[in-house]
Amino acid sequence: MSVKIFLNEDEIPKQWYNLAADLPSPMQPPLGPDGKPITPEMLAPVFPMNLIEQEVSQERWIDIPEKVLEILYRWRPSPLHRAVYLEKALKTPAKIYYKNESVSPPGSHKPNTAVAQAWYNKEFGIKKITTETGAGQWGSALAFAGAILGLEIKVFMVRISFDQKPFRKIMMNTWGAECIASPSEETQAGRHILDEHPDTPGSLGIAISEAIEAAVTDKSGKTRYSLGSVLNHVLLHQTIIGQEAKKQLEKIGEKKVDIVIGCAGGGSNFAGLAFPFINDKINGAKIDIYPVEPTSCPTMTRGPFSYDHGDTAKMTPLLPMHSLGHDFVPPAIHAGGLRYHGMAPLVSQTIIEGLSTPKAVHQIETYEAALLFARTEGIIPAPETSHAIAVALQEAKKAKEEGKEKVILFNMSGHGLMDLSGYESFLSGHLHDYPLPEEDLERAHKAIEGLPKPKVVKTGKW
Amino acid sequence: MSVKIFLNEDEIPKQWYNLAADLPSPMQPPLGPDGKPITPEMLAPVFPMNLIEQEVSQERWIDIPEKVLEILYRWRPSPLHRAVYLEKALKTPAKIYYKNESVSPPGSHKPNTAVAQAWYNKEFGIKKITTETGAGQWGSALAFAGAILGLEIKVFMVRISFDQKPFRKIMMNTWGAECIASPSEETQAGRHILDEHPDTPGSLGIAISEAIEAAVTDKSGKTRYSLGSVLNHVLLHQTIIGQEAKKQLEKIGEKKVDIVIGCAGGGSNFAGLAFPFINDKINGAKIDIYPVEPTSCPTMTRGPFSYDHGDTAKMTPLLPMHSLGHDFVPPAIHAGGLRYHGMAPLVSQTIIEGLSTPKAVHQIETYEAALLFARTEGIIPAPETSHAIAVALQEAKKAKEEGKEKVILFNMSGHGLMDLSGYESFLSGHLHDYPLPEEDLERAHKAIEGLPKPKVVKTGKW
Numbered sequence: 001m002s003v004k005i006f007l008n009e010d011e012i013p014k015q016w017y018n019l020a021a022d023l024p025s026p027m028q029p030p031l032g033p034d035g036k037p038i039t040p041e042m043l044a045p046v047f048p049m050n051l052i053e054q055e056v057s058q059e060r061w062i063d064i065p066e067k068v069l070e071i072l073y074r075w076r077p078s079p080l081h082r083a084v085y086l087e088k089a090l091k092t093p094a095k096i097y098y099k100n101e102s103v104s105p106p107g108s109h110k111p112n113t114a115v116a117q118a119w120y121n122k123e124f125g126i127k128k129i130t131t132e133t134g135a136g137q138w139g140s141a142l143a144f145a146g147a148i149l150g151l152e153i154k155v156f157m158v159r160i161s162f163d164q165k166p167f168r169k170i171m172m173n174t175w176g177a178e179c180i181a182s183p184s185e186e187t188q189a190g191r192h193i194l195d196e197h198p199d200t201p202g203s204l205g206i207a208i209s210e211a212i213e214a215a216v217t218d219k220s221g222k223t224r225y226s227l228g229s230v231l232n233h234v235l236l237h238q239t240i241i242g243q244e245a246k247k248q249l250e251k252i253g254e255k256k257v258d259i260v261i262g263c264a265g266g267g268s269n270f271a272g273l274a275f276p277f278i279n280d281k282i283n284g285a286k287i288d289i290y291p292v293e294p295t296s297c298p299t300m301t302r303g304p305f306s307y308d309h310g311d312t313a314k315m316t317p318l319l320p321m322h323s324l325g326h327d328f329v330p331p332a333i334h335a336g337g338l339r340y341h342g343m344a345p346l347v348s349q350t351i352i353e354g355l356s357t358p359k360a361v362h363q364i365e366t367y368e369a370a371l372l373f374a375r376t377e378g379i380i381p382a383p384e385t386s387h388a389i390a391v392a393l394q395e396a397k398k399a400k401e402e403g404k405e406k407v408i409l410f411n412m413s414g415h416g417l418m419d420l421s422g423y424e425s426f427l428s429g430h431l432h433d434y435p436l437p438e439e440d441l442e443r444a445h446k447a448i449e450g451l452p453k454p455k456v457v458k459t460g461k462w
Numbered sequence: 463m464s465v466k467i468f469l470n471e472d473e474i475p476k477q478w479y480n481l482a483a484d485l486p487s488p489m490q491p492p493l494g495p496d497g498k499p500i501t502p503e504m505l506a507p508v509f510p511m512n513l514i515e516q517e518v519s520q521e522r523w524i525d526i527p528e529k530v531l532e533i534l535y536r537w538r539p540s541p542l543h544r545a546v547y548l549e550k551a552l553k554t555p556a557k558i559y560y561k562n563e564s565v566s567p568p569g570s571h572k573p574n575t576a577v578a579q580a581w582y583n584k585e586f587g588i589k590k591i592t593t594e595t596g597a598g599q600w601g602s603a604l605a606f607a608g609a610i611l612g613l614e615i616k617v618f619m620v621r622i623s624f625d626q627k628p629f630r631k632i633m634m635n636t637w638g639a640e641c642i643a644s645p646s647e648e649t650q651a652g653r654h655i656l657d658e659h660p661d662t663p664g665s666l667g668i669a670i671s672e673a674i675e676a677a678v679t680d681k682s683g684k685t686r687y688s689l690g691s692v693l694n695h696v697l698l699h700q701t702i703i704g705q706e707a708k709k710q711l712e713k714i715g716e717k718k719v720d721i722v723i724g725c726a727g728g729g730s731n732f733a734g735l736a737f738p739f740i741n742d743k744i745n746g747a748k749i750d751i752y753p754v755e756p757t758s759c760p761t762m763t764r765g766p767f768s769y770d771h772g773d774t775a776k777m778t779p780l781l782p783m784h785s786l787g788h789d790f791v792p793p794a795i796h797a798g799g800l801r802y803h804g805m806a807p808l809v810s811q812t813i814i815e816g817l818s819t820p821k822a823v824h825q826i827e828t829y830e831a832a833l834l835f836a837r838t839e840g841i842i843p844a845p846e847t848s849h850a851i852a853v854a855l856q857e858a859k860k861a862k863e864e865g866k867e868k869v870i871l872f873n874m875s876g877h878g879l880m881d882l883s884g885y886e887s888f889l890s891g892h893l894h895d896y897p898l899p900e901e902d903l904e905r906a907h908k909a910i911e912g913l914p915k916p917k918v919v920k921t922g923k924w
Contacts, residue, residue, distance in 0.1 A: 004536060006468060074466060074543070074840060081536070085610065103565055105840045107879065147837040148547065167629075170882040173889055174836050374636050375609040378536060378567045417569065417879050420632040427635055 003084050005248040007077035013243040014064055016236045019275040019346055021060035022282055025457040027349055030317035031307060035452050038317045045216045046225050048124035051117065054233040062236065064116070071115045071148060075104045076240065080248035081412075085376040087396070094399035095254075096392060098412040099245045099273060102379060106171075108414030109269045110141030110228055113237035117226050118145035127222040128152035130214045132182065132207030134265070135161050135336030135384065136168030137414055138228030143177035153177035156184065156210045160201035161336040168418055182207035189213050189313040203329045204266075204340045209313030229266025230310060230319070230344045238272025245409060246276055254407060257287055259395050261410040263387035264291035264300065264358070265337045267344030269413040275346075277409075278355050281462070289356040291347060292387040294366075296434035297330040299323065299343050300351055300358035302441055305456060306448045310342055320454035321348045324440075325447025331434040333363050334422030335383035341444075354462035361390045362433040367426040369393050370416070382414035383422050465546050467710040469539035475705040476526055478698045481737040481808055483522035484744055487919040489811055492779035493769060497914050500779045507678045508687050510586035513579065516695040524698065526578070533577045533610060537566045538702065542710035543874075547838040549858070556861035557716075558854060560874040561707045561735060564841060568633075570876030571731045572603030572690055575699035579688050580607035589684040590614035592676045594644065594669030596727070597623050597798030597846065598630030599876055600690030605639035615639035618646065618672045622663035623798040630880055644669035651675050651775040665791045666728075666802045671775030691728025692772060692781070692806045700734025707871060708738055716869060719749055721857050723872040725849035726753035726762065726820070727799045729806030731875040737808075739871075740817050743924070751818040753809060754849040756828075758896035759792040761785065761805050762813055762820035764903055767918060768910045772804055782916035783810045786902075787909025793896040795825050796884030797845040803906075816924035823852045824895040829888035831855050832878070844876035845884050 020027060029037040040052045047055070054062065064072075083096040101109035121129055129151055133139030139155035146153035155172055162169065162181040172179040182202050183190035189209035193200060200206070208227070215225035227234060249257065260277045262270030270291045281287050293300055300322045308323035310316035321343045324330075328341040343351075350356040370386035372393070373379070381389060388410045399406040416423070425431045482489060491499040502514045509517070516524065526534075545558040563571035583591055591613055595601030601617035608615035617634055624631065624643040634641040644664050645652035651671035655662060662668070670689070677687035689696060711719065722739045724732030732753040743749050755762055762784045770785035772778035783805045786792075790803035805813075812818040832848035834855070835841070843851060850872045861868040878885070887893045 003532065004471075006470070008468070009466070070465065105842070105877075144840055148840050167879075167882040170886045170889070171842065171879070174833065174842050174882070174885045175840075176837055371636065375638055378606055378610050378637075380567070380633065380636050415567075417629075417633070420629040420636070423636045424632045427632070 003082050005080045005252055007244060007247055009073060011247055012069065012073060012077050013240050014069070015061040016064060017239040017243060017276050017279065018057060018060055018062055018236055019278060020232060021058050022279055023349055024282065024459045024461065025349065025353060027345060028320040028454045030319050031452060032317055046212060048121050048126055048224055050120045050124055051233050054236060055231055065119060068116050068119050072112065072240070077244045078103050080245055083377050086373060089372060089376045090393065090396050090400065092396040092400040093403060094396040094406045094408050096396055097249070097409045099241055100412045101241065101269070102412060102415035106137070106140040106144045107417065108137040108141065108382065109238060109241060109272060110138050111144055112240055112272065113228065113234045113268065114141035114145035116237040118142065118149045118151050121224055122149050122151055125222065126224045128154065129224055129226045130154045130211040131226045131228065132156045132204060132211045133228070134158050134204050134339055136165055136418065137337055137382065139179060140168060140171050142226060143172040143175035146177055147175040154214065155179040156182035156207040158182055158202040158204060158207050158336060160332050164421060165418060182210050184210060187213040200329065201332055203312065205312035205326050205328070208311035209315050212311065212315045229268040230342065232346055234268050235271035235275065235344055235346055238268050239275050241272035241411065242274060242276035245273060256407060257409050258406040259288045259290065259408045261290045261292060261388045261391050261408070263338060263384045263413060264293055264343065264347060265340045265384060267291065267347035269411050271344060271347055273411040274356065278350055281355055290391055291356055291358050292391045293358060293360050294333055294335055294338050294387060295360045295362050296333050296436055297324065297339050298360045298436055299341065301360040302436065304445060304448065305348060305352060305454065307452045307454055308342060308448050318451060319345050321345045322351065323448060325444040327447050328444060333434060334419060335387065337384040338387065352456055353458050359391050361387055362435065364431055364433050366390045367422065367431060379412065380416045381412060382416040383419050385413045465544050467542040467714055469706060469709055471535060473709060474531065474535060474539050475702050476531070477523040478526060479701040479705060479738050479741065480519060480522055480524055480698055481740060482694060483520050484741055485811055486744065486921040486923065487811065487815060489807060490782040490916045492781050493914060494779060508674060510583050510588055510686055512582045512586055513695050516698060517693055527581060530578050530581050534574065539706045540565050542707055543839070545839050548835060551834060551838045552855065552858050552862065554858040554862040555865060556858040556868045556870050558858055559711070559871045561703055562874045563703065563731070564874060564877035568599070568602040568606045569879065570599040570603065570844065571700060571703060571734060572600050573606055574702055574734065575690065575696045575730065576603035576607035578699040580604065580611045580613050583686055584611050584613055587684065588686045590616065591686055591688045592616045592673040593688045593690065594618045594666060594673045595690070596620050596666050596801055598627055598880065599799055599844065601641060602630060602633050603690070604688060605634040605637035608639055609637040616676065617641040618644035618669040620644055620664040620666060620669050620798060622794050626883060627880060644672050646672060649675040662791065663794055665774065667774035667788050667790070670773035671777050674773065674777045691730040692804065694808055696730050697733035697737065697806055697808055700730050701737050703734035703873065704736060704738035707735060718869060719871050720868040721750045721752065721870045723752045723754060723850045723853050723870070725800060725846045725875060726755055726805065726809060727802045727846060729753065729809035731873050733806060733809055735873040736818065740812055743817055752853055753818055753820050754853045755820060755822050756795055756797055756800050756849060757822045757824050758795050758898055759786065759801050760822045760898055761803065763822040764898065766907060766910065767810060767814060767916065769914045769916055770804060770910050780913060781807050783807045784813065785910060787906040789909050790906060795896060796881060797849065799846040800849065814918055815920050821853050823849055824897065826893055826895050828852045829884065829893060841874065842878045843874060844878040845881050847875045850875070
């Protein structure tokens with residue numbers, strides 16, 4: 001029995017899949033501060049026009065530039081593994097597969113879009129890209145892409161992660177990128193927060209504000225901003241994951257997947273794996289699709305669907321998404337990549353349509369799952385990834401109770417070799433759960449009060 | 463042009479290659495404290511008999527057990543990369559290839575033998591394995607293998623690395639292994655050293671003494687010791703690397719390799735890549751083969767060829783090898799895996815025969831090479847691996863000067879994600895070179911005074 005399924009070089013997908021073309025109900029547009037839809041031109045100081053065009057594209061398939069493919073091919077197609085040792089430990093009749101995105105040099109799925117974004121920026125004549133990072137996966141990935149493509153990269157890293165994970169900064173420096181803690185003194189947005197909350201652990205919302213400000217205030221005109229998740233074009237670039245997984249399952253004659261799982265902070269790794277399967281679901285396939293988040297930052301499971309800003313300083317347009325409020329500062333859980341107040345509008349729309357069903361898990365359960373995975377499958381997962389694993393275990397156990405041979409697929413979005421302090425806390429019994437208190441949810445609702453409300457548009461088919 | 467060459471599952475080598483069968487001059491046997499050759503029975507308290515048989519085998523090809531292959535297949539065959547971006551940066555006419563062993567879950571070549579050793583121990587009824595580790599690559603690999611195969615693992619980690627790299631311990635713990643700093647209070651050997659040198663940074667020689675003592679004094683009879691390098695059977699298990707590389711080069715029509723390079727601490731990753739090519743050299747091929755070591759621990763380039771103990775407390779047999787003396791404590795360079803006083807007897811014999819030619823490089827040169835590699839090829843190498851890269855760069859530059867299109871192959875033996883503090887020192891300008899002072903060499907000669915001298919047996923053909 002094959003425990004790992006490879007694809008050859010010529011089997012790598014040549015196009016990205018754009019779910020926006022197939023969504024049964026149309027996406028609602030991003031809005032400006034005046035409540036009117038944003039035009040592509042208004043985004044021009046922030047992103048290069050070629051990426052803005054992708055952001056608003058309704059084309060179902062978008063060609064991956066050959067030069068981008070050449071770089072992706074350094075570690076792609078990524079292997080698909082059958083988790084035979086995990087299955088055995090669980091004594092489950094379920095078949096568990098995982099797509100192993102940890103094999104990229106920065107160790108996660110993030111370079112799939114980092115390379116694409118860096119390439120499009122370079123094509124457009126951009127010399128420098130600013131960005132933010134939570135746990136550091138995204139910042140590292142963009143640093144990596146910048147090194148290969150010869151672009152200057154500046155990363156604002158959420159302070160709590162910057163302090164918890166000092167090696168992430170060195171990793172980015174090694175690839176030639178600059179990395180500073182956010183909030184910083186370098187931007188107006190950062191100084192403003194530091195004045196009010198000098199001890200803030202920071203948040204992705206704040207770091208995004210700083211990175212955008214640093215890009216748009218750069219006088220050379222050759223600097224743009226890049227986001228590692230949430231936006232349509234970012235999710236688009238990740239769909240290579242799910243397309244590969246489908247080919248790999250086909251290759252071994254696995255005809256039907258019952259359950260698809262990915263952790264979701266901004267939504268990109270979940271979307272990357274799940275969107276090609278959501279396409280199948282739209283076309284009639286019966287698949288349960290689960291984006292998974294922490295109970296401490298339960299954007300999808302408890303946050304209202306609203307227009308909200310993507311950042312704390314309200315520099316981004318208003319996006320139609322599930323949100324805990326743009327000023328939300330989540331507790332310091334180890335899964336830094338899942339500490340984001342919002343959700344990708346495309347993912348939110350699949351939730352509203354019933355095409356995906358969000359789940360939330362407690363931190364300790366995710367580490368229990370991670371440990372079992374590490375000791376059976378041999379790969380130490382990132383704390384974010386462990387959220388997907390926890391739900392895979394829940395489903396495998398359920399399949400056992402029901403005596404059903406279900407096929408479960410999850411995204412092993414990254415390894416945890418840079419995140420071992422969380423494991424230390426867990427192994428020494430110092431880890432806590434942080435379910436979101438009710439009053440924080442009230443505060444979240446308050447934060448979005450007065451903002452425009454998107455219509456909940458759904459066909460009701462799922 | 464293909465920048466990465468894969469092999470399919472069915473192309474993975476099914477046998478290990480044993481250079482001992484082909485060495486033109488015979489290996490001299492290990493000796494006991496009485497100066498007489500060691501018998502297999504004498505090693506029985508230390509190793510399981512099935513591995514002892516492999517250690518003394520003269521068979522050219524040894525079948526890899528199917529269960530071992532099944533586990534290796536989780537990350538093997540490892541990719542072979544053409545370093546096109548590095549070549550471009552160097553403007554060299556040379557073609558540079560590297561075998562990427564960093565894709566294993568612990569991040570190095572070490573699991574190739576860790577899995578095999580754990581499997582043979584388990585077959586023999588062993589429940590627990592003790593070992594030592596320098597930088598932590600080996601300890602992590604054995605912890606990984608122990609998790610998958612269900613064996614208890616205890617690792618004595620050289621104190622300097624234990625302190626420099628706290629995350630290595632957590633990594634081993636995550637896989638369920640125990641890891642303590644060496645010298646420790648747990649063994650007589652450790653206590654003895656601590657009495658005399660309470661502030662010692664430790665050494666592999668000391669840690670080996672402790673691990674062997676812990677194994678042979680265990681009263682259950684179900685504990686054995688495992689070594690991550692040096693011994694014949696360990697090198698044997700690594701030859702899957704070179705065999706794969708040859709198949710991969712064949713696959714793209716690369717008929718002749720001119721230069722093969724690997725870093726060498728105990729010699730296993732070098733041997734793993736190089737031995738199948740040394741076989742070609744014995745059969746008439748013209749290949750330059752370079753094991754590379756640090757100038758601070760110049761075992762092969764400046765150490766005498768002698769019988770010496772593999773460990774500080776003289777618990778191991780006397781091995782015929784290049785050695786800086788069993789009590790040598792090298793300076794605290796970041797390449798912890800290359801801080802070993804001895805060399806694999808098989809590698810030493812290839813040096814004596816002229817089948818390989820050792821080189822030594824300074825620490826700063828290795829980091830310069832590593833940075834260029836990380837910023838072109840995108841993979842951050844382990845500090846040990848950077849020694850091989852430094853010599854690859856030297857050879858690529860020489861090829862440029864000579865205007866020759868040479869084919870260079872090196873072993874990218876591991877990634878440096880767990881070793882980023884060295885990069886920080888380098889980037890901040892705090893790194894030093896530590897060439898071995900002449901008086902240390904005199905001391906080395908003194909340490910082996912009075913030990914039996916192996917004959918220098920060579921055919922003189924190379």
